[in-house]
Amino acid sequence: MGLIVQKFGGTSVKDAERIFNVARIVTETYSKGNNVVVVVSAQGDTTDDLIEKAAEINPNPSKREMDVLLSTGEQISISLLAMAIEKLGFPVISLTGWQAGFVTNSNHGNARIRKIDKERLNLELDKRNIVIVAGFQGLNRYDDITTLGRGGSDTSAVALAAALHADLCQIYTDVDGVYTADPRVVKDAVKLDEISFDEMLELASLGAQVLHNRSVEMAKKYNVNLEVLSSLEDKPGTKVKEVTKMEKMLIKGVACDNDVARIAAIGLPDEPGIAFRLFSMLAKSKVNVDIILQSIGRDNKKDISFTVPLSQKETAIKCLEDVKDLLKIQDINADDNVCKVSIVGAGMQSNPGVAAKMFEALFEADINIRMISTSEIKISVLIDKEKGKRAMVAIHNAFDF
Numbered sequence: 001m002g003l004i005v006q007k008f009g010g011t012s013v014k015d016a017e018r019i020f021n022v023a024r025i026v027t028e029t030y031s032k033g034n035n036v037v038v039v040v041s042a043q044g045d046t047t048d049d050l051i052e053k054a055a056e057i058n059p060n061p062s063k064r065e066m067d068v069l070l071s072t073g074e075q076i077s078i079s080l081l082a083m084a085i086e087k088l089g090f091p092v093i094s095l096t097g098w099q100a101g102f103v104t105n106s107n108h109g110n111a112r113i114r115k116i117d118k119e120r121l122n123l124e125l126d127k128r129n130i131v132i133v134a135g136f137q138g139l140n141r142y143d144d145i146t147t148l149g150r151g152g153s154d155t156s157a158v159a160l161a162a163a164l165h166a167d168l169c170q171i172y173t174d175v176d177g178v179y180t181a182d183p184r185v186v187k188d189a190v191k192l193d194e195i196s197f198d199e200m201l202e203l204a205s206l207g208a209q210v211l212h213n214r215s216v217e218m219a220k221k222y223n224v225n226l227e228v229l230s231s232l233e234d235k236p237g238t239k240v241k242e243v244t245k246m247e248k249m250l251i252k253g254v255a256c257d258n259d260v261a262r263i264a265a266i267g268l269p270d271e272p273g274i275a276f277r278l279f280s281m282l283a284k285s286k287v288n289v290d291i292i293l294q295s296i297g298r299d300n301k302k303d304i305s306f307t308v309p310l311s312q313k314e315t316a317i318k319c320l321e322d323v324k325d326l327l328k329i330q331d332i333n334a335d336d337n338v339c340k341v342s343i344v345g346a347g348m349q350s351n352p353g354v355a356a357k358m359f360e361a362l363f364e365a366d367i368n369i370r371m372i373s374t375s376e377i378k379i380s381v382l383i384d385k386e387k388g389k390r391a392m393v394a395i396h397n398a399f400d401f
Contacts, residue, residue, distance in 0.1 A: 001033045001034060001035065002033075002034050002035070002166075002167035002168065003034065003035045003036075003037070003125070003164055003165070003166045003167055004029055004034045004035070004036055004037075004166060004167060004168045004169075004170065005036075005037045005038075005039065005157050005158075005160050005161040005164070005166045005168070005169045005170070006025070006026060006029065006036060006037070006038050006039070006157075006169075006170045006172060007038070007039040007040070007041075007135065007153060007154060007156075007157035007169070007170070007171045007172060008022050008038070008039070008040050008041070008172045008231055009041050009153070009172065009173050009174065009231075010041040010042055010043055010044050010045075010046065010047070010077075011044065011173075011174045012040075012172055012173070012174065012231040012232075013040055013041070013043050013077050013080070013081060014043050014044035015043075015044075018231075019080055019081055019084050020084050021231065021232070022038075022040075022081060022084075022172075022231060023081060023084040023085045023087075023088055024088075025172070025231065026038055026081075026085060026130060027085060027088055027090050027130070030090060030130055035125050035128070036130050036131070037121070037125070037131045037132075037133060037160055037164065037166070038081070038130065038131065038132045038133065039132075039133050039134075039135040039153055039156050039157040039160065040074060040077040040078055040081055040132065040133075040134070040135060040153070041073075041074060041077065041135055041136065041153040042070075042073025042074050042076065042077055042136075043073070043076060043077055043080075046073040046076065047070055047073050050069050050070055050072070050073060051066075051070070053069075054066060054069055062108075063108035063109045064108050064144060066108070066109060066147075067108045067109060067111075067137075067144070067145050067146050067147045068145050070136075070147050071096075071097070071134070071136070071137040071145050071147055074096075074097075074134035074135055074136050074137060074153070075096060075134055077134070078094035078095070078096075078132045078133065078134045079094050081094070081132055082094040082132050085130055085132075090130055091127070091128060091129045091130065092129060092130040092131075092132060093124050093129045093130075093131060093132070094132040094133075094134075095120065095121075095124075095131060095132065095133050095134070096133075096134045096137065097133065097134050097135070097136070097137035097138045097139070097156065098137070098138060098139035098145070099120060100116070100120065100121055100131075100133040100134075100160075101115075101116045101117030101118055101119065101120055101121060102116055102137065102138030102139065102156070102159075103115045103116070103117065103138060103139060103140070103141070104138035104139065104140055104146045104148070105140060105146075106140040106141070106142065106144070106146065107146070108144075108146055108147070109147060109149060110147075110148070110149035111138060111140070111146035111147060111148050111149070112148075113138060113148070113155070113156075113159050116159060116160065116163040118163055118164065121133075121160075121164065133156065133160065135148075135152060135153025135154075135155075135156035135157065136148050136152035136153045136156060137152070137156075148214075149214075150212065151211075151212025151213075151214065151215065152212070154171060154211055154212040154214075154215035155212060155214045155215045155218060157169055157171065157215070158215040158218045158219045158222075158224055158226070159218060161219075161222075161224045161225075161226075162218060162219075162221075162222035162224050166224070166225075167225065168225045168227065169219070169224050169225065169226050169227070170227050170229060170237075171210075171211060171215075171226065171227070171228045171229070172229060172230065172231035173210060173228065173229075173230065173231065174230065174231070174232060175210065175228075175230060176191065176229060176230035176233050176235055176237060177191045177192065177210075177228050177229060177230070177236075177237040177238035178191070178192050178195055178200065178203070178210050178211075178228055178238040178240070178253070179191050179192065179253070180192065180251075180252065180253045180254065180396065180401045181253060181254040181255070181392055181396045182255075182256070182392070185256070185389050185392050185393065186254070186392055186393050186396045188396065188397070188401075189396065189401075190401045191238065192238050192252060192253075193236075193238065193239065194238060194239040194240070194241060195238060195239075195240055195241075195252055195253075196240075196241065196242065196243065196252075196346060197216060197219060197220035197240060197241065197242055198220070198346065198377060199252045199253070199344050199345060199346060199377060200216050200240050201213055201216040201217060201220065202342070202344040202375075202377060202378045203252070203253050203255050203342075203344050204216050206255040206257055206340065206342040206344065206378070206380065210228055211228060211240070216240070219240065220242070223242065225241070226239070226240040226241070227239050227240070228240065250345055250347040250348060250351055250354060250399060250400070251343045251344060251345030251347060251348060251354065251399055252344055252345045252346075252347075253343070253344050253345070254341070254342070254343050254344075254392050254395050254396050255341070255342050255344065255392075256339055256340070256341050256342075256388045256389070256391070256392050257339060257340040257341075257342070258310075258339045258385060258388060259309055259310045259311070260290070260307050260308070260309065260310060260336075260338060260339060260340050260382070261307065261308055261309070261310050261312075261313040261316075261334060261335065261336040261338070262305060262306070262307050262334070262335045262336075262338050262370070262371070262382060263305065263306055263307070263308060263313070263316050263317065263320070263332070263333070263334050264303060264304070264305040264306075264332070264333040264334075265278060265303065265304045265305075265320055265327075265329050265332060266303045266329065266330050266331040266332070266333060267301050267303065267328075267329060267330025267331060268301065268302050268303065268304060268327060268328065268329055268330075269300065269301065269302075269327075269328050270297030270298075270300050270301055270302045271300075274302075274304075274327060275294065275304060277323075277326075277327060278304060278320075278323070278327060281319055281322075281323050282316060282319055285315055285316070285318075285319045286315075287308055287312050287315055287316045287319060288308060288309055288312060289306045289307070289308055290306070290307045290308070290340075290373065290380075291306060291307045291340070291371045291372075291373040291380060291382060292304070292305070292306045292373075293305045293306070293371050293372075301330075305371065307338075307340065307371070307382060310336055313334060313336060316334075317332060317334055320332045336385075337384065337385050337386075338370065338382050338383065338384060338385055339382075339383060339384075339385040339387075339388040340380050340381070340382055341380070341381055341383060341388060341391045341392060341395065342378055342379065342380040342381075343358055343378070343379050343395060343399075344377055344378050345377060346377050348376075348377060348379070349376050349377065354379065355374070355379055357398050357399065358379055358381075358395055358398065359381075360398065361394045361395045361397070361398035362381070362383070362391060362394060362395070364394065365387075365390055365391065365394035367383055367384075367387050367390065367391050367394070368383065368384070369381045369382070369383060370382045370383060370384075
């Protein structure tokens with residue numbers, strides 16, 4: 001007998017038919033002698049609908065009250081799924097995030113898990129109950145409800161698997177695994193049998209929406225046995241693990257991220273410490289900076305360009321405006337008509353020419369590169385947003401999958 005954590009996304013529980021489908025998957029796993037903990041997201045577009053309801057009342061509500069509101073979506077899902085499993089004749093109990101012992105910090109809207117108090121979970125598992133936990137939520141030290149931010153249910157599931165030393169954590173989605181590119185954009189995308197934590201983390205951070213990057217970070221840290229598979233088709237998924245056997249693949253995937261803006265500080269003094277002062281101010285404003293490009297200094301001036309998440313564009317601009325005189329910035333430029341296209345693969349560390357092949361594919365597709373960023377297993381380029389899908393197809397076709 002093993003312990004298996006199963007997570008189901010919003011599309012997997014969007015209506016009664018899908019809920020009973022999830023109940024079947026869960027009870028089949030339970031009937032094989034396993035203890036089962038299930039994590040579910042809010043149904044379908046429930047979270048978006050709740051955000052719209054809030055906007056009707058107050059366009060600028062406090063983050064605390066938004067967490068109180070948004071946490072109700074998952075509570076609907078867990079109770080309905082528990083009812084379906086009850087109807088099938090199996091012992092089950094639903095728990096909110098705080099009933100399941102999730103203790104977080106107080107960063108409302110994007111809270112981090114501090115610990116999981118396992119007492120209630122272990123009590124219910126000892127009774128051989130199927131335990132259904134509301135994902136995406138917890139409680140801070142002031143007993144206020146918190147939510148974990150985008151992709152939070154993935155993180156909840158992996159955290160439970162780590163805390164309970166589960167034998168397997170299965171993330172059920174509306175796709176049947178991790179692909180070399182979004183199959184809705186690239187028709188020849190190939191499903192991977194396995195992918196390393198590092199590669200999956202890069203893909204998740206670069207726009208691939210199968211897993212949230214925080215959940216992958218946690219799975220790597222605690223070596224959680226992780227699998228991505230479909231809740232709609234009964235077929236093997238993709239294993240996410242520390243070491244993979246697929247060394248022959250030069251790259252594992254192509255991703256496109258439209259949630260990006262380019263900011264430029266123009267005409268900075270070409271002197272020591274300017275970059276430090278600029279980016280320390282952005283850090284104090286909690287702006288996440290990604291690709292950075294500094295021009296070669298001329299006439300004692302230089303330009304610094306960088307990318308930020310689209311949601312932080314205005315914060316970054318305001319931060320630069322606040323220090324414009326202090327840092328002697330001549331002009332500030334912002335552009336959100338861009339996207340970031342990336343390739344990821346551990347194989348590129350030991351194979352020269354990967355960047356050249358990627359850039360050749362973009363050249364042949366008549367796509368101009370505006371910025372470039374690299375790491376040991378990743379190459380990212382910033383291009384015009386309207387050319388993102390065409391770039392993905394061109395790059396994917398250039399590599400042997």
